[in-house]
Amino acid sequence: MDTSTGAAFLEAIRTSLPNLRLLTDLLDLEGYRRDETAYLEPPPPLAVALPTETAEVAELVRLAAQHRVPVVPRGAGSGLSGGAIAVAGGLTISFMRMNRILEIDRSNLVVITQPGVLNAALKQAVAAEGLFYAPDPASTEICSIGGNLGTNAGGLCCLKYGVTRDAVVGLEIVTASGEVVRLGGRTTKDAAGYGLIPLIIGSQGTLALITEATLRLRPTPPPSVTLLAFFPSLTSAGDAVAAVVAAGVEPSTLELMDRTTIRAVDDDHHLGLDRDAAAMLMIESDLPGAGATRALEIADAACLGAGAASTIVATDPAEADLLRQARREAFHSMERLGVARMEDVGVPRGRVPAMLAEIERIAAEQGLTIATFGHVGDGNLHPNIILDRDDPDGHAKLLRATDALCRAAIGLGGTVTAEHGIGASRREYLELQRGSAAVALMRAVKTAFDPLGILNPGKVLPDA
Ligand SMILES: Cc1cc2nc3c(=O)[nH]c(=O)nc-3n(C[C@H](O)[C@H](O)[C@H](O)COP(=O)(O)OP(=O)(O)OC[C@H]3O[C@@H](n4cnc5c(N)ncnc54)[C@H](O)[C@@H]3O)c2cc1C
Known part of the structure; x- marks a missing residue:
């Protein structure tokens, strides 16, 4: 885009929306260039708009369409696939000032919210009313509802409560032409026409901008009871996952940490974890009454049967909270070890032991540390490729390891991304996983929603 188009576009915004907060200073723009994908190097955006109302978003997109300027919707910027990174000459629309919870409707058990509310803040607000918003990404304190909708975020309790998409009954969106459209409402069942809500959730801002969600x-479920099981090998932990699931226990959380993760987390939080174990499972149940204790007894037996060296139950809720918090912060513990690239593979649960073996093989072949943790109860593993900051071949090794991990997951009938999204960082694997016919359908959907291609270009779909 030439500079005169950019200047005319900014002038049109200033004229039409004189009260809008619009950032154009390079120093201000720097904070909106990246997300948590430290290995990507995007350019700064042309400008950043911080609207507070849907009408402002609609006008911004209408002007962007008129001037053919790309638009990047952005939440809190905690994404791990580059979905919110800036596009050259583009307008980033940050939703962080659209941060009001509009209504908590007890009789219909829904909350209506603007997208800029942080996940943890929404959880806290509804908890004050004795209610529970289930989607629980580990980044709860640093990610927004808009970003969760954009990525179809998962997290620690999807096994029992599903992913973000399962929690959405209504959306207000701004289309690529700047029109405001309402989808769904407060009804829990709705079979009218094509399901546009599930299509938009997880589309990473490439189909529409979400300005409100129901x-x-x-x-509120009862407090969780937590079981920790320590294993002498990664594969025995993988076997235990299959055994727990097969035993019919429905844990609310089933998380894995490997040895590198256990040690890094223990260094940060001093939890007294078994630092010699090759792997640890954290299993939680929030069943009422004696149900939780009974469920964890069954899980305990399944872990011991699969070869666990030791198990321990945390009955004190404060202790359980500490463990959960430490797991949430595992990625930041990894970042202290070097430059960390978190992958996000997902495989059928029965193939978890095979995927763990593949991760070990790839780490050995590439001469890299790969620290793995993740939502193993969903078959979702986060292998973190840790790069020595001084390794001159680091980047090449990283690309080889990423490629091998993605291909291994696809080979096991899985996915290259279970919850973080294709974004800007995994586009080359979309067709490999989905096939060309499916990608052609996705392109047709994209064209129907965004004929000018202005919504978050360069994300999700590979170049044609
Ligand atoms: C330590 C750590 C732990 C994490 N744990 C998890 C986890 O357990 N589970 C998980 O799923 N993810 C996890 N993530 C990744 C990240 O937090 C999620 O992807 C989250 O949903 C992103 O929210 P955000 O507000 O930061 O969005 P951003 O990163 O700003 O944006 C994410 C995507 O959503 C789009 N978007 C944002 N707002 C809108 C909108 N209003 N309308 C349309 N599109 C929009 C953006 O364009 C982008 O494509 C973790 C990240 C970190 C750093």
Whole structure:
């Protein structure tokens, strides 16, 4: 885009929306260039707009369409696939000032919210009313509802409560032409026409901008009881996952940490974990009454049967909270070891032991440390490729390891991304996983929603 188009576009914004907060200073723009994908090097955006109302978003997109300027919707910037990174000459629309919870509707068990509310803040607000918003990404304190909708975020309790998409009953969106459209509402069942809500959730801002969401709530579950099981090998931990699932236990959380992760987390949080174990499972149950204890007894037996060296139950809720918090911060513990690239493979649960073996093989072949943790109960593993900052071949090794991990997951009938999204960082694997016919359908959907191709270009779909 030439500079005169950019200047005319900014002038049109200033004229049409004189009260809008619009950043154009290079120093201000720097904070909106990246997300948490430290290995990507995007350019700064042309400008950043911080609207507070849907009408402002609609006008911004209408002007962007008129001037053919790309638009990047952005939440809190905690994404791990480059979905919110800036596009050259583009307008980044940050939703962080659209941060009001509009209504908590007890009789219909829904909350209506603007997208800039942080996940943890929404959880806290509904908890004050005795209600529970289930989607629980480990980044809860640093990610927004808009970003969760954009990525179809998963997290620690999808095994029992599903992913973000399962919690959405209504959306207000701004289309690529700047029109405001309402989809769904407060009804829990709705079979009218094509399901546009599930299509938009997880589309990473490439189909529409989400300006309001109606989200499903539940009564608050009882406090969790937590079991930790330590294993002498990664594969025995993988076998235990299959055994726990097969035993019919429905944990609310089933997380894995490998040895590198256990040690890094223990260094940061001093939890007294078994630092010699090759792997640890953290299993939680929030069943009422004696149900949780009974469920964890069954899980305990399944872990010991699969070869666990030791198990321990945390009955004190404060202790359980500490463990969960440490797991949430595992990525930051990894970052202290070097430059960390978190991958996000998912495989059928029965193939978890095979995927763990593949990760070990790839680490050995590439001469790299790969620290793995993740939502193993969903078959979702986060192998973190740790790069020595001084390794001159680091980048090449990283690319080889990423490629091998993605191909291994696809080979096991899985996915290259279970919850972080294709974004800008995994586009070359979309067709490999989905096939050309499916990608052609996706392109047709994209064209129907965004004929000018202005919404988050260079994300999700590979170049044609
Ligand atoms: C330590 C750590 C732990 C994490 N743990 C998890 C986890 O357990 N589970 C998980 O799923 N993810 C996890 N993530 C990744 C990240 O937090 C999630 O992807 C989250 O949903 C991103 O939210 P955000 O507000 O930061 O969005 P951003 O990164 O700003 O944006 C994410 C995507 O959503 C789009 N988007 C944002 N707002 C809108 C909108 N209003 N309308 C349309 N599109 C929009 C953006 O264009 C982008 O494509 C983790 C990240 C970190 C750093």
